[in-house]
Amino acid sequence: MATRRDPGPDAVRPRWVFDALPPSLARRGGEPASHAFRQDIATFVREVLQNANDQAIEFPEVHFRFVELAGGDLADFRDAVRWPELERHLRAAARTRGGRAIAAALDDIRRRGRLRLLCVEDRNTVGLTGDELHGDSHFRALCKDTLYSHKRSDGAGGSYGLGKSVLWAFSGLSTVLFNSNLSEHAPGQRSPRLIGRAELPSHEVQEGTRRWYSGPGWFGRPVAAAEGMRAESVWGQPAGRLAERLHLARGDHTGTSLLILGFRDPTSDDEPDIETLAARIRDATVREFWPALTMPGRPLVVWVVTPAGGRLISARDLAPVEPFVDCYRGRHSDRDAVDEPGDVAVRDIPIDVPARRDGARAVRGHVRLCVRLAREDREGRADPLLGHVAWFRGPGMVVRYWDRRSLALGARPYHAVLACGEAREPEEPTDADRAVERFLRAAEPPGHDDWTTTAALKAEYKRGYAKALAAMKAQVSAALRELVVPRPRQGTTGPDRLRRRFPIGRAGGAGGGASAFRFSGLSARFEGGRWRFAGAVAPAQPMQRWECSIRLFERGEDGSAAMDVPIERIDDCAGATSVDIHAGVARVVAADGAREVAFSGRSATLSDNAVGRGELTLEVAGRGS
Incomplete structure (x- = not known):
């Protein structure tokens, strides 16, 4: 077991501590787990809300809160987060092959003089319980370990420990801070608990001499051990005061607040503003979590807040x-x-x-x-x-x-x-x-x-x-x-399937060869006692003049046409110059040089006696001229 040495009063203030490269000198290009997921807003929302829902003690509540810092607010934040220490490692990581996104984020902060934050606060959840160094716990799974998962039940959403990687993927600075009120405390622990974690690629820093670092670093109370220096959680009143300056303060509810530095959508070509990002989070929450939002027992409650205001995701948002x-x-x-x-x-x-x-x-x-x-x-x-x-x-x-x-x-x-x-x-x-x-x-x-x-x-x-x-x-x-799939109501087993047929080639003969026309986009449905159908027909090779016929019929058990189903109307026929219906069969003349004719239409209303036992066939026959 590691032994601790008193680091002295100058080291009590939280600082960043990065792990040195291991004796093997093995380097890494970033967080491997991040490649297991699509890095879009929906995936981010799924991971965050799933975790809160899994860790709920009673009615879970999640607040997404956007903050944009500039001027004096940004300066105070930088001082609180020990920015010079972190920036030194960020700039070193930005020079590596896996550090392009970090370089872009640093450049954006320099140009705009602003830093965008997203705080995600869950309430009525377990919080970051557990020992700093040992055992399986919520704290270690999120803030220390890689590819470890600690879930409360067999039905909990995540089981691989991979999903948390999306938090760092959505940080332009690959850095996330945590502040938590615990539902259970071990001896000597007192909420809140604050710690930060950066997930950088391996990088080399000039510190008098050049020194390589493995990649990850932690923000917390520095502790010297036999293996070297490490950062541990800040607790109690010092953590609460620091959380205020870091825009991570929370009320008395149990649960965890996480702060994503330089929040961005890594899949977006542009740089969406905060209101656009907030709308995407609302949309993804509704699409991915409507069962949790409406399920009886303990429905999930979600707020999305921006500098312009915030609101609860409610019934009016569920329309899609x-x-x-x-x-x-x-x-x-x-x-x-x-x-x-x-x-x-x-x-x-x-x-x-x-x-x-x-x-x-x-x-x-x-x-x-x-x-x-x-x-x-x-x-x-x-x-x-x-x-x-x-x-x-x-x-x-x-x-x-x-x-x-x-x-x-x-x-x-x-x-x-x-x-x-x-x-x-x-x-x-x-x-x-x-x-x-x-x-x-x-x-x-x-x-x-x-x-x-x-x-x-x-x-x-x-x-x-x-x-x-x-x-x-x-x-x-x-x-x-x-x-x-509709079936007739007259006690018989009527048409429950629609088949397409391409029997006629250029000359109009039935033949067994390949059709000179191609048929696509077939759709049909039976409603209100009639068939509605749509599709498109096109010549396989360009033709100046051509036409087609459209016919519906019921096929008997021997495969032959047993009964015609008359077409009453062609509602739309793009690419055609004329449409005629004679004896229930539609004749469509294509415009000169037309590459395709797209059609939709309906059959005549069918009486119960007109519905037989065969399959319905939609036959389209093309002919060049």
Whole structure:
């Protein structure tokens, strides 16, 4: 165990201490874990809010607060953070291959005379508990260790210890400060607790003689040990006074405030202003955490504050995801089908969790699929999340918006959620729900954006995990088809699938060769007793003059045309000079030299007697002239 020596009164003031290069002289180009994630605002918000939600004691609350310092405020901040010490290392790191972003941030501060900060404060959470040097703890996982995770429950969002790397990725100076009120104190500890951490590439500093540093450095109370100097947490009143000067002060709520120096969006081509960044954080919070914001029990509360003011993310902000919220609220619906826009139908999908390697037995659980028919007049086909399934579990973060728009041609527009684990019945989760929660957590890769085979699954579960995930997804798709692909109401099993056919070449003959025309963008849906369809046709080779015919018919069991479905109207036909409909078949003449004709239209209203047992076929035939 390390022994401490009294560093003397001159060293009591917090300072920056960087680790020297190890005896191997091995260097690093930066934080390796940062490359495991997309470095966008959505990823940043996911990591920050997921961590707060995981560490909640009661109702969690998170405040994003932007600050921009200039003039005397900036000078005072620089003095409090011991800027000359930090800047010496930042400039050395900026000269390395991995230090371009740091160089740009330093240049921006010099030119503008301003420093942008983002403080993220969570309340009613555990705080940075734990010993300074030993054991697994929240403090060590966030402020000291690399690739270690310390979560409070089996269902907690993160399990790799990688996600925290995004904090430093969003700092132009690769530096983050922390101030925390602890929920539990060890002997000798007194909140608040303050410390800083810089994650720099290995760098060489001129200090009389040239000296290489490994990269990371810490801001805190300097302590001399046998292995060398290190920085430890500042506690109590000194920490509180320092936090005031660093714009990190917080009230009495337990939890942690983190301060990102030189906050920026590393994926943005421009330099967005604070209001734009705040809007992006609000949008990402709504899109990624609407389940946590609305889930019964302990809903997540989020504020976004700028120098111009701040506000709570509320129901009015949920409009982009309102169909999903409405869908989840209908999770106890007893409807067997969705007939009208806004209807919600529910299916419990079985999932077989395999036995664990620690001896826990296999469990059959269920996940809940809720499907809501879309209101086209309000939600429309322009909605980028139409035809998607939002996956989530107990923590209330959307793991993935699963794109099922290609599920079946002719499917009615819908939104769906797959509520899993402790989110299936959040008021009263069962033991089976908790087993599913643990299983799906292990199935998430470092980005927590899928449920797939992972090293964690292999290490924790016996064989069968890949089959269980595949079977769950297949049954979800089958249930979606059953609910959203229209079927006739006259007791028969009518058209539940639309096929496309390209039978006619340049001369108009059916033949077995490749078509001289290409067909794309096919879409169709059955609603209000009629088919609505759209698509595009183009010649494979340029033609000066050409035309096409569009026909709908029902195909019999032998593959032949059994019954025509008459086209009533072509609503739009871009690239055409004329459209005629004769005997239910549309003839479209393309404009001279047109490369493509895009069309949309509808069939005549079909009576129950006109709906047979065959598949519906949309046939487009092109012909040159």
